[in-house]
Amino acid sequence: MIKKGNLYYPTKEFKEKAWVKNKAVYKNAQRDPKRFWADLAEELVWFKKWKKIFEHKPPYFKWFLGGKINITYNIFERNLAERKNKIALIWEPEPLEERPRILSYYDLYREVNRFANGLKKLGVKKGDRVGIYLPMIPEVIISMLACARIGAVHSVVFSAFSPQALRIRLQDTEAKILITADGYWRRGKVIPLKQNADKGIENTKVKKVIVVQRMGNKIPFKKGRDIWWEDVVKEQPDYCKPAIMDSEDILFILYTSGSTGKPKGCVHVCGGYSVQALWTGKLIFDWKDNDIFWSTSDMGWITGHTYSCYSPLLNGVTFVIFEGAPDWPKPDRWAQIIDKYGVTVFYTAPTAIRMFAKYGKEVLKGHKFETLRLLGSVGEPIDESAWQWYFKEIGKSRCPVVDTWWQTETGGILITSLPGIGPFRPAYTGLPFPGTRFEILDDKGKPTKPGQEGALVLLPPFVPSLLRRIYKNPKKYLNTYWSEYGKKIYFTSDAALRDKNGLIRIVGRLDDVIKIAGHRITTGELEAAINLHPSIAECAVVGIPDKIKGQVPVVFVILKKKIKNLKEVVVGQVLKEIGPIALPKEVYEVESLPKTRSGKIMRRILRRLFTGEELGDLSTLANPESVREIKKIIKIQKK
Numbered sequence: 001m002i003k004k005g006n007l008y009y010p011t012k013e014f015k016e017k018a019w020v021k022n023k024a025v026y027k028n029a030q031r032d033p034k035r036f037w038a039d040l041a042e043e044l045v046w047f048k049k050w051k052k053i054f055e056h057k058p059p060y061f062k063w064f065l066g067g068k069i070n071i072t073y074n075i076f077e078r079n080l081a082e083r084k085n086k087i088a089l090i091w092e093p094e095p096l097e098e099r100p101r102i103l104s105y106y107d108l109y110r111e112v113n114r115f116a117n118g119l120k121k122l123g124v125k126k127g128d129r130v131g132i133y134l135p136m137i138p139e140v141i142i143s144m145l146a147c148a149r150i151g152a153v154h155s156v157v158f159s160a161f162s163p164q165a166l167r168i169r170l171q172d173t174e175a176k177i178l179i180t181a182d183g184y185w186r187r188g189k190v191i192p193l194k195q196n197a198d199k200g201i202e203n204t205k206v207k208k209v210i211v212v213q214r215m216g217n218k219i220p221f222k223k224g225r226d227i228w229w230e231d232v233v234k235e236q237p238d239y240c241k242p243a244i245m246d247s248e249d250i251l252f253i254l255y256t257s258g259s260t261g262k263p264k265g266c267v268h269v270c271g272g273y274s275v276q277a278l279w280t281g282k283l284i285f286d287w288k289d290n291d292i293f294w295s296t297s298d299m300g301w302i303t304g305h306t307y308s309c310y311s312p313l314l315n316g317v318t319f320v321i322f323e324g325a326p327d328w329p330k331p332d333r334w335a336q337i338i339d340k341y342g343v344t345v346f347y348t349a350p351t352a353i354r355m356f357a358k359y360g361k362e363v364l365k366g367h368k369f370e371t372l373r374l375l376g377s378v379g380e381p382i383d384e385s386a387w388q389w390y391f392k393e394i395g396k397s398r399c400p401v402v403d404t405w406w407q408t409e410t411g412g413i414l415i416t417s418l419p420g421i422g423p424f425r426p427a428y429t430g431l432p433f434p435g436t437r438f439e440i441l442d443d444k445g446k447p448t449k450p451g452q453e454g455a456l457v458l459l460p461p462f463v464p465s466l467l468r469r470i471y472k473n474p475k476k477y478l479n480t481y482w483s484e485y486g487k488k489i490y491f492t493s494d495a496a497l498r499d500k501n502g503l504i505r506i507v508g509r510l511d512d513v514i515k516i517a518g519h520r521i522t523t524g525e526l527e528a529a530i531n532l533h534p535s536i537a538e539c540a541v542v543g544i545p546d547k548i549k550g551q552v553p554v555v556f557v558i559l560k561k562k563i564k565n566l567k568e569v570v571v572g573q574v575l576k577e578i579g580p581i582a583l584p585k586e587v588y589e590v591e592s593l594p595k596t597r598s599g600k601i602m603r604r605i606l607r608r609l610f611t612g613e614e615l616g617d618l619s620t621l622a623n624p625e626s627v628r629e630i631k632k633i634i635k636i637q638k639k
Contacts, residue, residue: 177209
C-alpha cells in the first residue's frame with residue numbers, strides 16, 4: 001500500500017485489478033440509492049421480477065416488492081455451469097492428524113438437495129422454523145442451505161451456548177426440528193453437544209432431533225425422537241425443487257446474544273439479504289476466481305452466516321471453515337492454515353489479532369504469508385496498534401486492510417473503505433458502502449462536525465438486508481431501533497465520529513459511555529489510548545459508580561510483558577493521550593477478558609463485578625472461567 005500522511009491507498013497494481021476503482025461510484029449511488037440497489041439486484045436470478053423497488057411505512061419498509069427468488073438457486077443453478085467442479089468448501093478439523101473434507105460446488109449441491117428432501121420427508125414445510133445447534137463442520141452449512149432450499153426458516157444457535165440459551169431460542173421460534181451433533185473438538189477436548197441439546201429441548205416443541213456423527217462417541221439416543229443424519233439422507237434423490245420465495249419471506253432468524261434478558265430474534269428476508277450478501281462480499285473482499293477466502297467467524301454469528309456461507313457461495317468463491325481455536329494446539333495454527341491452503345483473503349476479529357500479537361514475532365517465524373493479498377477486520381473497533389501490527393506483520397505492508405462495521409441487524413457490511421479505492425486510516429473503519437446514507441447526530445438530533453462524537457444512524461432508504469422486525473416482539477423492535485430519533489431514522493446504538501476525509505471511526509457502544517463529573521467519554525476511546533502502550537496487548541475499560549464524580553473508569557489490562565508500577569504507567573498513558581478528566585481509579589492485570597466466541601468483550605459483566613448486579617448466563621462466553629479469576633484479582637487488590 002502507498003502511505004500519504006496518515007492515510008493509506010492501494011497500489012496501482014492492486015487498483016487496476018479491483019472490481020471498483022473509481023470513487024465516482026459513491027456519488028452515483030448517492031444520487032439514487034434505490035436505483036443503485038435495484039441495478040445490483042439484476043445480477044441475481046429472480047423467478048419473477050419485483051414490481052416496486054422500495055416501500056416505506058415508518059418504521060417498516062420493504063424491498064423488491066413482488067419479487068420471487070430462492071437464494072440456493074442463485075448459489076447452485078446460477079453457478080454450476082461454470083463452477084461445477086470448483087472447490088466450494090474446505091473444512092479443516094481441529095485434530096492435526098484428521099483429514100480435511102473438501103466439497104466441490106456439485107458435491108455441496110447434491111448434499112444440500114438430499115438433506116432438503118430428508119427434511120421434507122420429516123414433514124418440514126415452507127415457513128416452518130428449524131433449529132440448528134452444530135459446531136463448525138460442513139453439515140452446519142448444508143443444514144442452512146437445505147432449509148433455504150425448501151423455504152424453511154433456519155435459526156442457528158452457537159454451539160457453545162448453554163442448554164438454557166438454546167431453550168430460550170427454541171421456545172421463541174417454536175421449532176419442531178433440531179439439528180445437532182454427538183460432539184465436537186475444542187482445544188483437545190470433546191464437547192458433549194448432544195447431551196446439551198437434550199437438556200435444551202426440554203419444555204420446547206421439538207419433536208425430532210437429527211444427529212450428525214462427528215465424534216462417534218457414545219451418546220444418549222431416544223428412539224422415535226432422535227434420528228441419525230445418515231438415515232435422514234439415505235436413499236434421498238439428489239435434486240430438490242427450490243421453493244419459490246417472496247422477496248419479503250423470512251430466510252432466517254438470528255438471535256443477538258446478551259448477558260441478561262431475552263435475546264432479540266432478528267428477522268432477515270430472502271430478497272434483500274441475497275442482494276446485500278452477494279455484492280458486499282464481492283466489492284469489499286474483491287474476490288477473484290482463484291481466491292481462497294477464510295473468515296474465522298463461527299456460523300452462530302451473523303459474520304458466519306453472511307461471510308462464511310452465503311456471500312462466498314453466491315460469488316462462486318472457495319472458502320475455508322475451521323473447527324478449532326486459532327491458537328490450538330500451537331499459537332501459530334491460524335498461520336499454518338493460511339499456508340496450507342494458500343489463503344488469499346483473511347477476515348478475523350481484533351481480539352484474534354491482539355492474541356496473535358501477544359504471542360510475539362517468534363510465532364511468525366517460517367510464515368511468509370506470500371499468498372495473502374487482502375486483510376479484513378470485524379467484530380469491534382480495531383485500535384491503531386493492532387491495525388499496524390496486522391498490516392505490517394501479517395500483510396507485510398502490502399495488503400489493504402478493510403476494517404468493517406455492521407451488526408446482526410444489518411445483515412451485511414455497511415461501513416468500510418473499498419480496497420481498490422481507499423483511503424484507509426488506522427483505527428478508522430472507513431466510508432459508508434455505496435448506496436447507504438449514514439449520519440452522526442448529537443443529543444439534539446443535529447449532525448456533528450468533523451472530529452465530534454455522536455450517535456451513528458442510518459437514514460432511508462436504509463439497505464435491503466436490514467432486519468425487518470424482531471420475531472414476535474414489535475414493541476422491542478420499535479423501542480430499540482426507531483425511538484431515539486423518530487420512526488424514520490435507524491438508531492445503531494453506536495457512537496462514532498468522522499474525520500475531514502469523511503472516514504468514520506466507531507468509538508464504541510453508546511451504552512459504554514462513562515460520565516465523569518459531567519463529561520462523557522467512551523470506553524472505546526480510553527481503550528484505544530491505553531492500547532498504544534507497547535507493553536499492553538489488550539485492555540477493557542468500564543465505568544463504575546463514584547459518590548463524587550458519578551462514574552470513574554476502571555481498567556483491566558493484558559500485558560505483553562511485565563510492567564513495574566502498572567497503575568502509574570496506565571494513568572500516565574491516559575494523561576498523555578486524553579487528559580486528566582479520564583484518569584482510571586483502579587488498574588487490574590488479568591490473564592484474559594470475558595468474551596463471546598465472536599471476540600466481543602463483555603464489559604457489562606466486568607461492570608457488574610462492582611455493582612453487585614446478577615452476572616447473567618456466563619455460558620454464552622467463550623471463557624467463563626475468566627470471570628472467576630478476575631473476581632479473585634479484584635478481591636485481592638481491594639485488600
